[in-house]
Structure formats: C-alpha cells, structure tokens
Amino acid sequence: MGRNPAAVVKGSPRKRTTSFDGSFIPVERFVPTCEIRLKWPIPVMLSIVVGKPVWTTYRMEQKKNGKRNYQLKECSIQDLKSDSITLSNPGALSSGTDNRNIVDDGSSQKLSMEEIVNLRDEGLSSKEIVGTLIENSKTFHNKTEYSQQKYLKKKEKKYFEYVTVRKPTVRLIAEIMFRLDQGKIMGLRVDTLSQINTAVNLHSHGKYIVYESGCQGLASASMLNGLSGEGRLVLVHSGNYPQKHALLALNLTEEQENCLISVNIYNLLRKLKGTCGSETQTASVDTTPVKEGVESSDVSFEKEVDSSEVSVKEALSPGQSLENVTDTSETDVKDQVITNSDQESTGSGKRKLSESGNDDGSAKKKSRWEVETDRAAGLLSSQKADGLVLVCREHPSSILNALLPLVAPSRNFVVYNQCREPLLDLFTELMKNPNVINVRLTDTWLRYYQVESNRTHPLVNMTGSGGYLLTGVVVDSGEK
Amino acid sequence: MICENYTNIRKILLFRPHDLRDIMSFHTHKTSIEEGDTLMLYLSPSSLLTITVNSLTKNKHGATVENILQTTQGALKVRNLIGQKYGSRIELSKGSAYALHPTPELWTVTLPHRTQIIYTPDISMILFQLELRPGCIVIESGTGSGSLSHALIRAIKPSGHLYTFDFHEHRASVARSEFQSHGVGDFVTVAHQDVCQNGFGSEVERKADAVFLDLPHPWEAVPHAVNAMKDSGGRLCSFSPCMEQVQRTCEKLRGLGFVEISTLEVLIKEYQVSARTMSVMDLDSINANDNGPNAVWKDPLKIVSCNAPLTLAGHTGYLTVATLPPLLSRVPIDSVNGTNQG
Numbered sequence: 001m002g003r004n005p006a007a008v009v010k011g012s013p014r015k016r017t018t019s020f021d022g023s024f025i026p027v028e029r030f031v032p033t034c035e036i037r038l039k040w041p042i043p044v045m046l047s048i049v050v051g052k053p054v055w056t057t058y059r060m061e062q063k064k065n066g067k068r069n070y071q072l073k074e075c076s077i078q079d080l081k082s083d084s085i086t087l088s089n090p091g092a093l094s095s096g097t098d099n100r101n102i103v104d105d106g107s108s109q110k111l112s113m114e115e116i117v118n119l120r121d122e123g124l125s126s127k128e129i130v131g132t133l134i135e136n137s138k139t140f141h142n143k144t145e146y147s148q149q150k151y152l153k154k155k156e157k158k159y160f161e162y163v164t165v166r167k168p169t170v171r172l173i174a175e176i177m178f179r180l181d182q183g184k185i186m187g188l189r190v191d192t193l194s195q196i197n198t199a200v201n202l203h204s205h206g207k208y209i210v211y212e213s214g215c216q217g218l219a220s221a222s223m224l225n226g227l228s229g230e231g232r233l234v235l236v237h238s239g240n241y242p243q244k245h246a247l248l249a250l251n252l253t254e255e256q257e258n259c260l261i262s263v264n265i266y267n268l269l270r271k272l273k274g275t276c277g278s279e280t281q282t283a284s285v286d287t288t289p290v291k292e293g294v295e296s297s298d299v300s301f302e303k304e305v306d307s308s309e310v311s312v313k314e315a316l317s318p319g320q321s322l323e324n325v326t327d328t329s330e331t332d333v334k335d336q337v338i339t340n341s342d343q344e345s346t347g348s349g350k351r352k353l354s355e356s357g358n359d360d361g362s363a364k365k366k367s368r369w370e371v372e373t374d375r376a377a378g379l380l381s382s383q384k385a386d387g388l389v390l391v392c393r394e395h396p397s398s399i400l401n402a403l404l405p406l407v408a409p410s411r412n413f414v415v416y417n418q419c420r421e422p423l424l425d426l427f428t429e430l431m432k433n434p435n436v437i438n439v440r441l442t443d444t445w446l447r448y449y450q451v452e453s454n455r456t457h458p459l460v461n462m463t464g465s466g467g468y469l470l471t472g473v474v475v476d477s478g479e480k
Numbered sequence: 481m482i483c484e485n486y487t488n489i490r491k492i493l494l495f496r497p498h499d500l501r502d503i504m505s506f507h508t509h510k511t512s513i514e515e516g517d518t519l520m521l522y523l524s525p526s527s528l529l530t531i532t533v534n535s536l537t538k539n540k541h542g543a544t545v546e547n548i549l550q551t552t553q554g555a556l557k558v559r560n561l562i563g564q565k566y567g568s569r570i571e572l573s574k575g576s577a578y579a580l581h582p583t584p585e586l587w588t589v590t591l592p593h594r595t596q597i598i599y600t601p602d603i604s605m606i607l608f609q610l611e612l613r614p615g616c617i618v619i620e621s622g623t624g625s626g627s628l629s630h631a632l633i634r635a636i637k638p639s640g641h642l643y644t645f646d647f648h649e650h651r652a653s654v655a656r657s658e659f660q661s662h663g664v665g666d667f668v669t670v671a672h673q674d675v676c677q678n679g680f681g682s683e684v685e686r687k688a689d690a691v692f693l694d695l696p697h698p699w700e701a702v703p704h705a706v707n708a709m710k711d712s713g714g715r716l717c718s719f720s721p722c723m724e725q726v727q728r729t730c731e732k733l734r735g736l737g738f739v740e741i742s743t744l745e746v747l748i749k750e751y752q753v754s755a756r757t758m759s760v761m762d763l764d765s766i767n768a769n770d771n772g773p774n775a776v777w778k779d780p781l782k783i784v785s786c787n788a789p790l791t792l793a794g795h796t797g798y799l800t801v802a803t804l805p806p807l808l809s810r811v812p813i814d815s816v817n818g819t820n821q822g
Contacts (some may be wrong), residue, residue, distance in 0.1 A: 194608035204614040347687040409567025449743040
C-alpha cells in the first residue's frame with residue numbers, strides 16, 4: 001500500500017474541552033472508499049468525510065444490523081455539547097469530600113463485564129452506557145468532584161469515539177509520528193525538530209542540503225515547509241528512493257514539490273567529482289551496491305538494535321520472515337514513488353520502470369533519478385548551499401566530511417543523532433577542522449503541564465530524551 | 481507585486497546612500513562585506529559582537545575619526561572589513577576573528593537588551609508551535625528587544641507579514657529603525673499600542689494566522705487575539721514566566737473556544753566536550769611481600785568526556801499554545817466574554 005494521506009484524523013473523545021490527550025491517526029492513502037481502524041479492530045468507512053470541510057467532527061455509531069459494525073455520523077456543535085456528560089450537566093452530580101469511605105474491593109461496579117459488553121452490543125449510545133455505569137457504581141457519588149471528573153473522562157474516552165478531520169501540518173505530523181512509534185523517526189522529538197530549522201538558519205529562499213535516513217522524511221518535511229517557491233531543498237539519501245512518508249503526508253503543493261530535489265548520495269558525489277562515465281553505466285553500477293548496503297544494514301539493525309520495530313512490522317504483515325520484512329519496507333518505498341508519479345499522470349509506464357529496476361530503458365531517455373541528479377549537481381556546483389542538515393542512522397562523520405565542502409562560508413550545519421556518542425566523535429574531529437567554528441553539542445528538555453484550577457502540575461510522564469544536536473558554522477580560514 | 485515594488489522603492493529613497501546597500505543583510509546572503517553592513521564578529525565561542533560597518537565614526541568631541549574597534553583579540557580597523565568575504569578570517573593584532581552573516585540566532589545573543597528577551601530554544605518551539613511558514617500573517621506583542629521578531633520575520637517572509645505591538649513608545653521606535661537597518665523593514669509593521677486595552681486594531685482584524693503574546697496580563701489580550709485571527713482559525717502562543725499567568729490564560733482560552741491547549745517548557749543543555757587523560761592504578765601486581773605505599777600505574781587512558789554545564793537556565797518561561805478552530809467549529813463556553821461569534 002502506498003501512503004498518501006490527505007488529511008489527519010484525530011480521534012479523541014473530549015478533545016474539544018480538554019487539553020492534548022487525543023490519539024492521532026494518519027489516514028493512509030486517502031480515497032473515498034478508505035477505511036480506518038480506530039480503537040476496535042473494525043474498519044470504518046471514511047466516504048462520508050469527502051466534500052466536508054476540515055475540522056468537521058464525526059461520531060462513530062454502531063450500525064443497527066450487526067455487532068461491532070460502525071459508521072461515521074457528522075456531529076454538530078450542539079450534538080457534541082449534549083453528548084459530553086461533563087459539559088451537559090456540570091455540577092448536577094453529588095460528590096464527596098475525600099476518599100476515606102471508598103474501599104477498592106473490586107465490587108464497586110454492580111454490572112459484570114458481560115453485562116457491560118452487552119450494553120454496547122445492544123446498540124446503546126455511548127452516553128447511555130456511561131450513564132448506566134454511573135448508576136450502578138456504588139462509589140461514584142462518594143468520589144470527590146475532581147475524582148468524578150477523572151472517572152468520566154476515562155469512561156468517555158473508552159466508550160465515546162469521535163473523529164475530527166484536520167488539515168495536515170508539520171506540527172501534527174511530527175506529533176503523530178513521535179506518538180505512534182518514535183523508533184521509526186529515531187526519537188526526533190518536536191522540540192529538537194524545531195531547533196534544527198533555527199540552527200540551520202532556514203530562509204524561505206535559501207538552498208539547503210538535507211541528508212536523511214531513518215526518520216521517514218520528517219526532517220525534510222519540516223524544512224521544505226519553511227521554503228517558498230524560490231527555495232531549494234536537496235534531499236540526499238543512500239538508497240534508491242528517499243523516505244518520503246512525512247513529505248507525502250504534508251500534501252505538498254506543486255510549487256513545494258518543485259523545491260525538492262532528491263538524489264542518491266553516491267550519484268551526487270560521483271557527478272560532482274565529474275568522474276562518472278556514460279549515463280547507462282552509472283545506472284547499472286550504482287544500484288547494486290547501494291541496494292545491498294541498505295538491505296544489509298537494515299537487517300542487522302533490526303536484528304540487533306531495534307527489536308520493537310521488527311515486532312511492529314511483523315504484526316503488520318504476519319507470517320513473514322525477517323528478510324521478507326525488509327523486502328516489504330523496500331517495496332513500500334517503491335510504492336510511494338509509484339503513487340507519486342501516478343499523480344503526475346505518467347501512469348503505467350513508470351510503474352513498470354520502477355518495478356524492474358532503474359537500468360531499464362534509461363539508455364533511450366534519462367530516467368527520473370538521472371534528471372534529479374543532474375539538477376542537484378548543477379544547483380550545488382553553480383553556487384554553494386546555505387545550510388546542511390544531517391539526520392541519519394549511519395555514523396555522521398564520513399557523510400559530513402563529504403557534504404560540508406558543498407556549503408558556503410558563514411553558513412550553518414546541524415547534525416542530529418539519537419545517541420550522544422557519534423556526535424562526541426564528530427565534535428573532537430571538528431575541533432581539528434580549521435574551517436568550522438562555533439561547534440556546539442546540545443540537547444533540549446521538554447515538559448508538558450496539566451493546567452487546571454487548583455490542580456496544576458507537570459504531567460506525570462515525560463520523554464527522557466529528544467535526541468542530540470551538533471551545530472556549527474562553516475568558515476573560510478584560508479587553510480586546508 | 482507592482483504595488484509591493486513601489487513601496488520598496490519609496491522606502492529605499494528615504495535612506496542615506498549607505499543604507500541602500502545595507503538593506504539586504506538579515507534578508508539575503510551576500511559574498512563580500514560592504515560599507516553599512518551589519519555583521520557578526522566571531523572572536524571565540526563565548527565572544528561575539530554585532531557591528532555595523534561604518535569606516536568613520538564620531539569621537540566624544542564630535543569630530544569625525546577613523547572607526548577602530550577594540551576587541552579581545554586586538555584592535556580592528558572597521559574600514560579593513562570592506563571587501564572581505566563573509567565567513568573569512570579577519571587578522572587582528574592579537575589573534576583573529578571571523579566575519580559572519582547576521583542571523584536571528586546570533587542577533588539574539590548579541591542584541592542590546594531593552595527588556596528581558598526570549599532565547600533560541602523557546603523561539604524555535606514558538607515558530608514550530610505557531611505553524612509559521614512563508615506567507616503567514618503573524619501578530620506579536622510585545623516587541624520588546626526584537627529577539628523573537630527577527631526569527632518570526634525569517635519564518636514568514638517574503639510573502640507574509642509581522643505586526644508587532646509594544647506599549648512602550650521608545651522601544652517600538654527603536655525596534656522599527658532596527659528592522660529597517662537590518663533590511664527586513666518591509667516584512668514588519670511596528671505599532672506603539674497597548675493591546676490589552678485597545679486590541680490589535682482594525683488593520684489586522686480577521687487577518688492573522690498566528691498570535692504570539694508575551695505580556696504581563698496575557699489573558700486580557702486573548703479576546704482581542706480571537707478578533708484578530710482568521711475565520712479559518714489559527715494558532716496562539718503565550719509566553720509567561722509565572723504559573724499564575726498561565727492558569728488565568730488557560731482559563732480564558734478554554735472559555736473562548738480554543739482547543740489543543742497545551743502548556744510546556746523547553747530548556748537547552750549545552751555540553752562541555754573535552755578530551756581527558758585518566759591515570760589508571762595498577763592493583764593487580766600487589767605482592768604480600770611489598771613494603772610501604774608504592775603507587776604502581778598502568779598506561780593512562782584517553783577518554784572524551786561530555787559534561788553538563790555547572791549552571792544553566794533552569795527556567796525561562798512557560799509556553800502555552802492553543803488552536804482556535806474555524807468559526808463554524810468553535811464552541812465558546814464563555815459566552816459572556818466570547819467576542820467573535822459570527
């Protein structure tokens with residue numbers, strides 16, 4: 001499946017009244033017949049949202065005919081208000097002053113698990129279910145007001161299902177990706193992502209290089225979002241195709257797509273050195289080692305380091321071996337490109353080309369990657385870049401050494417890594433480089449707060465690390 | 481487009497000749513240093529200066545003299561900078577320095593403080609949370625020393641615009657001339673106005689994509705912010721050092737129909753990296769027959785250490801961010817104070 005989200009769907013019950021506790025689901029390949037899986041493993045058709053304005057909220061409702069068969073129904077603001085128990089009758093519930101008489105003996109809820117499940121299957125509305133739960137709770141009326149609110153919030157979250165369709169923005173995409181699986185984006189947290197754009201001094205008209213591997217295009221999406229039509233972003237990658245998940249999620253305009261040039265690092269450096277032979281030769285030579293390198297490093301990485309990622313992938317495609325998992329991710333990337341070119345109405349010819357590899361048919365006409373390589377090399381050899389960003393799984397040192405000469409003096413570079421150690425290596429190395437100054441190694445700390453009257457405190461859970469950044473300025477010292 | 485060019489020309493004509501060349505310094509990069517440029521002189525990681533390249537200056541008697549700057553690396557004849565390349569090494573009598581392009585980040589660490597300022601880690605998060613990109617209309621209050629303003633302008637130019645307000649007349653006018661001399665005057669409108677009392681004015685009504693508040697009583701400006709924001713909604717961010725301010729602001733935001741209200745804090749830690757040699761005691765070769773204390777050492781080990789700073793900013797301010805939904809999806813609870821019900 002290719003991924004082409006056109007909208008960000010946020011599922012959250014009390015989203016409209018409380019802060020920041022929704023779950024986010026990106027819609028994969030948005031078409032009218034698209035289905036999403038929210039809380040239950042039951043698909044819900046999204047056809048209803050087509051043609052409706054963004055920010056419309058829908059309620060998941062059980063269809064009359066069958067068990068666990070849901071459909072979306074548009075909600076008006078009035079519906080939402082009357083749905084919410086806490087909003088529709090605030091202060092109507094009696095409450096206790098403290099918990100001295102509440103004993104947790106497992107018997108406070110008179111209804112059994114089966115009875116509650118039956119309520120749901122009978123097609124009772126979520127509000128009715130929660131009402132029944134309260135009626136049958138021995139302790140609810142003795143709970144303090146705060147504790148009641150917490151209880152309701154929990155129950156509303158469990159039994160109410162709302163979906164709000166939102167326009168994708170970098171902020172939402174970054175939050176979703178971090179929340180869903182931070183391993184897939186190398187733990188690149190929003191605060192660190194935001195530091196990258198300022199550290200590289202991102203101007204809308206500038207020309208920037210980003211080398212990205214292992215963060216699903218998030219860093220390049222965030223940079224591209226800051227460029228106007230005059231800006232250029234050269235997205236350098238080591239495989240056949242860049243990872244564009246986040247970029248595709250952004251719904252790029254044509255103008256933005258024109259700002260983006262993706263190029264394989266080997267092809268780019270070869271081209272810039274001027275050592276490449278005829279175009280056909282390059283094509284057949286480069287694909288094999290590059291592909292192997294990616295595959296082997298991917299496999300070993302998943303085996304040794306990130307077992308959680310493997311389990312996620314296996315869960316998605318059960319019955320596949322580890323090698324197959326890697327293969328799927330490869331095809332996945334290919335598919336993304338296919339969908340991309342499909343949109344540009346090149347159609348089935350392109351599809352054939354990518355399926356059978358790059359060397360097919362390139363003798364006659366330059367393939368897309370060759371055109372892109374020429375474009376990138378032309379851009380970077382005519383004038384040096386205004387900044388360089390590295391967000392990579394590989395050790396950054398060799399990549400930085402190769403790309404830093406392409407950056408103009410008095411411009412900044414930023415290297416992100418989830419671990420501090422490779423950046424320490426890089427730091428000591430750069431101290432010896434006369435053409436780099438102002439090298440700094442930093443990390444940022446991020447804490448969220450619950451702000452309610454008389455109950456303000458930092459959130460109980462926080463993330464331990466958002467990754468590390470090494471920043472510096474390229475200068476021309478006159479030395480080599 | 482034509483209209484924009486015309487305003488450009490009008491503004492340029494008002495300047496003295498050297499300002500004409502200076503006009504691009506924060507906006508675009510250029511190769512060589514010219515008279516009138518603003519640049520950053522990098523002496524060491526902890527020593528940076530912002531200088532304006534004026535070959536001549538007035539001494540205390542009012543006479544025009546050669547502009548010579550005393551730095552920690554020795555004296556610098558400012559005239560000698562002209563014609564040098566940006567990013568090149570400048571030889572000084574006791575060492576050297578680098579002439580760098582001005583950036584909002586370097587400006588933040590070198591600017592003359594007129595108020596408490598917001599620093600880069602918070603600025604980055606503010607830009608990100610406000611979802612700024614080229615073309616956005618953004619409101620800032622107050623202008624203060626202009627630390628954040630430069631970064632806001634960079635994020636929204638060339639097609640966007642910053643409206644910045646300060647209730648202090650002098651600060652507003654100094655900021656205005658700073659933006660002009662930094663070459664970004666076309667992207668910003670500075671107003672001397674008390675926004676808590678009088679709002680943001682009709683010029684920006686229903687125009688803004690994002691509003692930033694750094695005020696002693698931010699909650700008073702929130703209803704005005706709703707008025708200033710587009711019908712399609714937008715983002716708001718308030719920076720407050722005290723939790724009491726945050727609580728009142730959050731209450732107001734909830735009341736006016738803001739969603740995704742979130743309060744957060746960002747701090748930066750800069751590590752001290754150093755290569756060290758550590759001596760290693762040899763305790764394996766101890767003998768029962770040895771006499772007295774005798775230190776035996778193994779070969780020393782070389783390590784690269786990475787230390788957190790001894791002291792660092794442990795608090796700057798709380799950032800409260802929120803989304804104003806489009807007009808049709810807004811649910812203001814606080815109907816008495818709700819100001820923007822269509």
